[in-house]
Amino acid sequence: MTMKIYFAGSIRGGRNDKELYLQLIQHLANYGNVLTEHVGDGNLTEFGEEGPSDDWIYNRDMCWVRESDVVIAEVSTPSLGVGYEIGRAEDTNKRILCLYRDQQNKRLSAMISGNPNVKIARYETLEDAVNHIDNFFKSLK
Amino acid sequence: MTMKIYFAGSIRGGRNDKELYLQLIQHLANYGNVLTEHVGDGNLTEFGEEGPSDDWIYNRDMCWVRESDVVIAEVSTPSLGVGYEIGRAEDTNKRILCLYRDQQNKRLSAMISGNPNVKIARYETLEDAVNHIDNFFKSLK
Numbered sequence: 001m002t003m004k005i006y007f008a009g010s011i012r013g014g015r016n017d018k019e020l021y022l023q024l025i026q027h028l029a030n031y032g033n034v035l036t037e038h039v040g041d042g043n044l045t046e047f048g049e050e051g052p053s054d055d056w057i058y059n060r061d062m063c064w065v066r067e068s069d070v071v072i073a074e075v076s077t078p079s080l081g082v083g084y085e086i087g088r089a090e091d092t093n094k095r096i097l098c099l100y101r102d103q104q105n106k107r108l109s110a111m112i113s114g115n116p117n118v119k120i121a122r123y124e125t126l127e128d129a130v131n132h133i134d135n136f137f138k139s140l141k
Numbered sequence: 142m143t144m145k146i147y148f149a150g151s152i153r154g155g156r157n158d159k160e161l162y163l164q165l166i167q168h169l170a171n172y173g174n175v176l177t178e179h180v181g182d183g184n185l186t187e188f189g190e191e192g193p194s195d196d197w198i199y200n201r202d203m204c205w206v207r208e209s210d211v212v213i214a215e216v217s218t219p220s221l222g223v224g225y226e227i228g229r230a231e232d233t234n235k236r237i238l239c240l241y242r243d244q245q246n247k248r249l250s251a252m253i254s255g256n257p258n259v260k261i262a263r264y265e266t267l268e269d270a271v272n273h274i275d276n277f278f279k280s281l282k
Contacts, residue, residue, distance in 0.1 A: 012248045013219035047248055058255030078154035081250040083221035087228020107153045107188055109222040114199030
């Protein structure tokens with residue numbers, strides 16, 4: 001059966017990393033069906049999706065979290081939604097990988113970096129991040 | 142018995158609202174014991190607490206979430222930790238109030254504003270926020 005992957009990245013918290021999200025999603029597609037492909041959409045701004053109400057987005061995303069097999073979160077941009085999704089995914093015992101790019105004068109939240117229930121992967125380049133993803137999927141077998 | 146209050150505000154996500162957090166915490170103290178008083182500490186920077194490890198901070202904060210009676214989150218600054226804490230608090234059926242100040246060119250995450258399990262209070266002034274807090278505690282009775 002095809003694996004279902006929930007990719008979490010910042011939308012309303014800021015879209016500085018949107019190209020990177022797209023590249024990560026493209027790589028994740030080698031491993032299964034990425035439910036949240038829109039997170040890498042270059043046209044999606046920090047105002048969020050146009051059209052659906054927030055209630056609808058919330059329900060869709062929570063369904064996707066529940067039905068996903070794994071959660072991959074890019075956590076370099078602080079985001080309420082990404083933090084929330086990690087918290088909810090943890091409560092359903094999903095395997096969770098958090099990718100973090102070290103940045104000057106910034107530190108990753110202790111709720112992520114001190115959390116024993118998520119795997120943290122620190123990276124510098126896209127190639128590093130892709131290697132971390134490959135190792136994560138190998139570890140699931 | 143004294144009520145235990147978990148106040149959540151951004152630390153490593155950015156400290157622009159730290160004075161506001163302090164004022165909210167001072168008001169919350171009228172209703173019980175605020176476990177997370179350090180969130181309003183003016184000396185606490187976006188590098189976080191000095192001394193304790195992230196593992197230790199994580200464990201302390203998760204204990205506090207579990208033992209708290211209510212969670213009050215100020216969600217105007219995007220923060221992984223605040224989002225995470227809301228997600229975890231929800232799984233233990235806490236009553237949750239999220240205070241949000243509308244800002245130009247910003248929108249609150251759909252994981253919060255579309256979430257039926259939290260009460261959202263939009264405010265402009267500290268006085269508004271204080272009124273929302275008073276109404277929230279009245280609604281608990």
